[in-house]
Amino acid sequence: MNLMKGGAFILPANAYKAYQRNSILTATQGELTLMLYNGCIKFIRQARMAIDNHDIAGKNTYLQKAQAIISELMATLDQKQPIAQEMMRLYDFVNRSLIAVNMKDDRKLLDSAENIMVMFRDTWKQVIEITQKKQPKRDRV
Numbered sequence: 001m002n003l004m005k006g007g008a009f010i011l012p013a014n015a016y017k018a019y020q021r022n023s024i025l026t027a028t029q030g031e032l033t034l035m036l037y038n039g040c041i042k043f044i045r046q047a048r049m050a051i052d053n054h055d056i057a058g059k060n061t062y063l064q065k066a067q068a069i070i071s072e073l074m075a076t077l078d079q080k081q082p083i084a085q086e087m088m089r090l091y092d093f094v095n096r097s098l099i100a101v102n103m104k105d106d107r108k109l110l111d112s113a114e115n116i117m118v119m120f121r122d123t124w125k126q127v128i129e130i131t132q133k134k135q136p137k138r139d140r141v
Contacts, residue, residue: 028128030124030127030128030131031128033073033124034121034124034125034128036069036072036073037073037117037120037121037124038121039065039069040066040069040070040073040117041114041117041118041121043062043063043065043066043069044062044063044066044098044110044113044114044117045114046058046062047059047062047063047066047098047101047110048107048110048114050062051101051105051107051110059102059105060102063098063099063101063102064102066098066113067095067098067099070091070094070095070098071095073091074088074091074092074095077091087120090116090120093112093113093116094113094116094117097109097110097112097113098110098113101113
């Protein structure tokens with residue numbers, strides 16, 4: 001089996017899926033949250049492309065996937081943390097915005113939702129980097 005294409009290493013589909021699964025299974029809680037933020041942003045961007053292409057079914061699918069991620073972030077938010085109420089308000093705003101976008105194709109609301117999720121993602125990424133610098137390296141198996 002030729003695993004090289006144009007000088008790049010190509011993984012068979014099942015190997016790539018196994019790699020993705022392993023990444024999720026070995027991720028820290030912080031890394032999992034980062035994956036959720038990235039997934040939400042990806043689905044919002046795919047919804048925008050579906051809107052641009054007049055793909056109503058695709059728009060609906062991607063917005064629902066983004067909403068499912070927002071729901072998970074809301075359900076797992078540690079309410080004991082001082083910033084939790086503000087985060088919950090923003091998650092709720094994003095969720096309501098995505099519902100409205102699904103009904104009205106409102107690109108400004110979609111942009112607002114994406115901007116908020118990018119802000120969360122970028123902030124969370126910084127938190128992970130700072131935390132990793134302060135903690136000793138952990139072994140990954």
